[in-house]
Amino acid sequence: MYVAVKGGEQAIANAHRWLADRRRGDRDQTELTVAQISGQLRLAVDRVMAEASLHDPELAALALKQASGDLVEAVFLLRAYRTTLPRLAETVPLDTAEMRIERRVSATYKDIPGGQVLGPTHDYTHRLLDFMQLAEGRTPEPARAEQALEACPQILELLDDEGLVEREEDDGAEPHDITRDPPDFPVDRATRLQMLARGDEGYLLALGYSTQRGYGRNHPFAGEIRLGSVEVEIVVEEWEAPVCIGEIAISECQMINQFAGTREAPPQFTRGYGLAFGHNERKTMAMALVDRALRGEELGETVQGPAQQAEFVLAHADSVDAAGFVSHLKLPHYVDFQSELELLRRLRRAHGQPDSAGKRSEAADDGVEQQGKRRTHDSSETEQVTQ
Amino acid sequence: MNGYNFAYLDEQTKRMIRRGLLKAVAIPGYQVPFGGREMPMPYGWGTGGMQLTASILGESDVLKVIDQGADDTTNAVSIRAFFERVAGVETTTETGKADIIQTRHRIPEVSLRHDQILVFQVPIPEPLRFIEPSEEETRLMHSLEEYGVMHVKLYEDIARHGHIATTYAYPVKVDGRYVTDPSPIPKFDNPKLHMSEALMLFGAGREKRLYAIPPYTRVESLDFDDHPFEVQQWDEPCALCGARDSFLDEVIIDDAGGRLFVCSDTDYCQSRREEVA
Numbered sequence: 001m002y003v004a005v006k007g008g009e010q011a012i013a014n015a016h017r018w019l020a021d022r023r024r025g026d027r028d029q030t031e032l033t034v035a036q037i038s039g040q041l042r043l044a045v046d047r048v049m050a051e052a053s054l055h056d057p058e059l060a061a062l063a064l065k066q067a068s069g070d071l072v073e074a075v076f077l078l079r080a081y082r083t084t085l086p087r088l089a090e091t092v093p094l095d096t097a098e099m100r101i102e103r104r105v106s107a108t109y110k111d112i113p114g115g116q117v118l119g120p121t122h123d124y125t126h127r128l129l130d131f132m133q134l135a136e137g138r139t140p141e142p143a144r145a146e147q148a149l150e151a152c153p154q155i156l157e158l159l160d161d162e163g164l165v166e167r168e169e170d171d172g173a174e175p176h177d178i179t180r181d182p183p184d185f186p187v188d189r190a191t192r193l194q195m196l197a198r199g200d201e202g203y204l205l206a207l208g209y210s211t212q213r214g215y216g217r218n219h220p221f222a223g224e225i226r227l228g229s230v231e232v233e234i235v236v237e238e239w240e241a242p243v244c245i246g247e248i249a250i251s252e253c254q255m256i257n258q259f260a261g262t263r264e265a266p267p268q269f270t271r272g273y274g275l276a277f278g279h280n281e282r283k284t285m286a287m288a289l290v291d292r293a294l295r296g297e298e299l300g301e302t303v304q305g306p307a308q309q310a311e312f313v314l315a316h317a318d319s320v321d322a323a324g325f326v327s328h329l330k331l332p333h334y335v336d337f338q339s340e341l342e343l344l345r346r347l348r349r350a351h352g353q354p355d356s357a358g359k360r361s362e363a364a365d366d367g368v369e370q371q372g373k374r375r376t377h378d379s380s381e382t383e384q385v386t387q
Numbered sequence: 388m389n390g391y392n393f394a395y396l397d398e399q400t401k402r403m404i405r406r407g408l409l410k411a412v413a414i415p416g417y418q419v420p421f422g423g424r425e426m427p428m429p430y431g432w433g434t435g436g437m438q439l440t441a442s443i444l445g446e447s448d449v450l451k452v453i454d455q456g457a458d459d460t461t462n463a464v465s466i467r468a469f470f471e472r473v474a475g476v477e478t479t480t481e482t483g484k485a486d487i488i489q490t491r492h493r494i495p496e497v498s499l500r501h502d503q504i505l506v507f508q509v510p511i512p513e514p515l516r517f518i519e520p521s522e523e524e525t526r527l528m529h530s531l532e533e534y535g536v537m538h539v540k541l542y543e544d545i546a547r548h549g550h551i552a553t554t555y556a557y558p559v560k561v562d563g564r565y566v567t568d569p570s571p572i573p574k575f576d577n578p579k580l581h582m583s584e585a586l587m588l589f590g591a592g593r594e595k596r597l598y599a600i601p602p603y604t605r606v607e608s609l610d611f612d613d614h615p616f617e618v619q620q621w622d623e624p625c626a627l628c629g630a631r632d633s634f635l636d637e638v639i640i641d642d643a644g645g646r647l648f649v650c651s652d653t654d655y656c657q658s659r660r661e662e663v664a
Contacts, residue, residue, distance in 0.1 A: 008464040076429065083425040084391065182420035182595035185522045311521055321593050324430030328510070331432065331462050334455045334636050335492045335651055339554035339573040341637065342619050347548055 023068045037061035046249075046278025047071060051319060052078035053179065053198045054085075055248050055277050072200075072319045079320050083179075089234045092242050093170075096252050096275075097157075099228040101149045107222040108256060114152025119227060120279075155224040156254050156271065165256065165269040185311050192294055192314060193287075197275060199317030201283045207307040208289030216293045216305025220272065223256040227279055251276050253284035257292045262300050270299065394441040394474040400424055404442035404597070408588060411599035416561025417529075418512050423595035433466055433491060434592030436508035440470065440489050443504065443588075449477045451485035456493035456634065456651035463491070482654050492555075494576040496633045496655040499585035501602055507570040509591040512598065514558045514568040534566045537609060545614055554619070560607045561600055569606075575618045575634045580606040625650045628659035 024031065038045050038061035048060040052075045060078055067073035103119025106112050118124075159165040175190040178198075183191065196204060211218055229249050233242035253274040261267035272292025274284030293307040294314075306312060316322060392398065400422075407421040426434040433454075444450065450470055454463035458480040466489060467478050479485050482495045491508040499505060515525045518536050528534070537558055544552040557574035561567045569580055570589060580587065580600055587600040600606060610616035624631045626647040633655055635648035650656035 008459050008461040009468070012461060012465060012468075076425075079425045080427040084395075084397070086397070180422045182422060184420065311523065315522075320425065321430050324432065324434075325510070325593055326431075327429055328431030331491075332455045332460050333492070333571075335573050335634065336555040336571050338635070338637055338651075339575070339619060343552060343554045347552070350549055 023066070032065060034058060034061045034065055037064050043279055044069070044071060044074075046276075046280050047201060047283070048074045048078055049278055050276040050280050050283060051075040051198050051200065052082060054078050054082040057278075072323050076320050076323065091245075092233045092235060094230045094232065094250070096226065096230055096250070097154050098151050099226060099230050099250075099252075100247070101152060101226060101228040102249075103227040104152065104224065105222070105226075106155050106224045108224075109155065112152075112155055113158075114150065117149065121281075154254070156256065159256075159269065163268070166259075166271060168271065183314065185314075187310065187314065189291075189295070189298075192310065193273060193275070193291060195314045195317055196287045196290055199287070199314075200319035200322065201280075201286065203317055203319070203322075204286040204290050205282060207293070207313060208286035210305060211289050211293045211307045214305075216296060216303070216308040218272075218289075218292050218296070218301075219258040220289055220292065221256045222285065223254045223271075225251070225253045225281060225285065227251045227281065249278050251278065251280045251284045253281070253288045255285070255288040255292055259299060270295065391473055393446070394444045394470065395426070396424065396438065396441045401442040404438055407597050408439065408442070408599060411588070411597055412586070412601045414565075415601055415604050416559075416565030416567040416598060418567075418596040418598045421595055421597050423592050426592065428465070428469070430593035431510060432462060433489070433508040435590030435594075435597065436489050436491070436506045436592075437466060437469070437590075438592060439506050439588050439590040439597060440487060441474075443506075444470070444474055444476060444487060446474075446476065448486040449479050449484055451479050451482065451488045451654075452490075453488065453493060453495070453652075453654075454491040455636070456495070456655075457653040459653065480654050481658070482652075492571050492573075493634070493651060494572055494579045496630075496650070496652045498579075499583060501584040503585040505583075505585050505587045507572075507587065507589045509568065509570045509589045509596075510593075511556075512568055512589065512591040512594050512596040514556075514566050529565060532564070534560075537566055538611075541609060541611070545611070550614060551610070551616075557616075558609050560609060562604050562606075566609070567598065567600075573619060573634055574608065574616070577606070577608045577616070578618065582606075621648055623648055625656060628656045628663070630656065630659055 038057045041061070041064065042057075044064055045057050045060045048063055048071060049055050049057065052060065052063075054060070056078075059081065060074070063074035063077040064071075066077060101114070101117055101119075103121060104114065104117045106116065156165050160167060173190075175194070176188065178191060178194045183195070187195075210216070212220070227249070229247040231244045232246050232248055233244050236243050255272035255274075256269045257272055259268050259270040270292065272288035272290075272295070274287030274291065276283045276287070290307055290313060293305065294310050296303050296308040297310075301308075303309060394401070396404075403422055407419045411417065411419045423435065423438060426437050428434055428437065440450070450467070452458065452463045452467040452470075454460040457463065458467075470476055471478055482488065482497050482499075485503065487504050487506060488495065488499075489506040489508070494505065513522070513525050515528055515537065518540055519525050519528065528536070541551050541553070544550070553574065555573045556568055556571040557577055559567050559569050559577060559580060569577060582603050582605065583600065584602055586602055589598045591597070608616040619634070621631075621635045625633060625635055627649050630650055633650045633652055636651045637646055638649055639646055
């Protein structure tokens with residue numbers, strides 16, 4: 001006699017317990033602290049903050065710990081926490097020209113006012129495993145300059161004086177808020193940039209890469225990439241100037257792209273823009289490529305590559321959306337599957353496959369009538385269906 | 388629960404969703420965009436339904452959660468436990484005792500009453516999505532009532548297979564106006580949407596859309612005069628309760644291909660067995 005299986009509740013509780021055990025790992029090893037994660041796995045922390053749209057290194061590190069290092073899961077944890085937070089104020093726009101520079105490079109000019117600053121980068125490291133780290137070798141202190149770097153101008157502003165680069169204007173419009181309002185396609189550039197800023201890095205990287213390989217080519221140059229700290233300011237009532245409430249580290253990338261011009265507009269360089277919390281250079285470069293690709297329609301270019309199709313790119317960029325919907329395939333689909341089974345059996349009978357009684361149906365389109373005659377608990381039919 | 392508002396979402400968000408629901412009830416079958424929030428469960432696992440449930444749930448309400456018709460499937464257990472934790476409401480597995488029923492993929496077998504609300508979890512709210520992937524386009528098609536493509540799709544089924552090959556998420560027309568996705572319920576359940584006494588709400592979290600079928604609303608499953616809509620039938624009754632009028636799940640009972648059929652609606656099956664006993 002068949003008895004329906006119960007006990008989902010106990011199974012879930014036990015699964016969670018086992019998961020916690022796996023997370024902790026070998027009890028003879030010291031437990032990883034959140035401070036260690038935020039201090040020593042900072043790039044993972046930065047990525048989680050960027051894609052979760054919440055700047056909080058400690059909580060991002062906690063999410064990473066809780067997720068056993070699964071970045072997409074950590075982004076989800078932090079995002080789900082973010083959504084419960086009240087919105088206390090809106091900052092004034094960040095001024096990245098005033099950034100306290102840690103790194104700043106341009107691929108378009110050899111020498112630039114303020115200089116090229118490599119900063120803490122993996123570029124030019126030889127990707128050789130450093131076995132000293134396996135043996136817990138000591139790390140020397142960094143070399144330090146006498147004084148901090150001056151704030152330095154944005155390179156694209158220099159070209160701007162000649163009118164060679166399109167000018168970005170603040171039209172004063174209230175930007176759409178993707179965390180509060182549903183997207184309403186087609187969306188404007190401010191909305192697109194918000195969606196790209198929290199988009200999955202791997203996804204944007206692949207799309208950006210595709211534009212370089214000819215799927216919507218737009219001839220990019222890395223005009224400027226900068227990384228450092230900027231002040232976050234808010235306007236407080238009864239206070240004349242905006243008040244600084246702290247500093248956050250951000251990465252910014254401005255791509256310069258060719259534009260052939262139209263009958264109305266002269267040839268000009270155009271821009272693609274990328275911005276992310278923390279040290280997220282690859283992400284901002286990919287974002288800038290995709291941002292520019294998505295401007296194709298506005299600039300009168302032929303839209304042919306996947307990276308140029310706004311609805312396609314934006315609707316699938318979010319890892320929380322994507323991971324959720326893909327993973328939901330693990331949920332039971334008994335009912336839909338049963339409906340499909342029933343249909344498939346009917347179609348196969350109509351097709352002339354022997355049914356469970358070994359008979360062939362007489363006509364190809366009488367599946368409906370056949371339904372009343374069929375028997376379904378024969379093993380031979382199961383084999384047919386499951387092949 | 389400490390640190391969280393009643394039913395998880397903050398009151399402003401719940402009000403925003405309720406305003407959306409009022410619009411949805413006023414325009415039956417129309418997909419209302421809403422500012423969907425992240426929930427602490429993954430998208431695709433019922434976050435849309437959960438946001439609607441959270442928005443309409445009161446402290447004295449009794450909640451039932453089913454998945455595939457059953458109260459004991461793991462995700463139903465998980466969502467029920469979530470609301471017990473964040474709202475402290477009473478829950479039940481008995482359809483008749485529930486004020487709000489959140490469901491995935493089924494409508495309970497017994498008729499619902501006018502004082503009950505059924506909340507559906509919806510993965511893809513746009514019935515035209517698999518014909519036209521662009522949201523811009525499908526919105527235009529809805530506003531122009533341009534539904535010919537859907538009939539063409541159903542016609543192509545008939546031309547290829549001899550009958551309509553859609554077995555679940557079977558498109559309906561609500562109140563003679565909007566073609567609507569009834570969520571992936573089997574077409575067996577479609578007739579229950581028509582003139583239902585209970586209010587039916589649909590939430591799609593990832594897609595940030597909600598819609599409604601108000602009580603006593605006409606709901607027609609799309610079909611043709613010479614190929615009328617029809618539902619699945621089984622040759623045998625439920626192996627547990629003997630029901631012949633319920634949707635049956637096929638259960639494999641051994642490794643020799645032995646199978647039997649049981650009610651997918653566990654409460655319906657259980658109550659029928661208790662009646663006999």
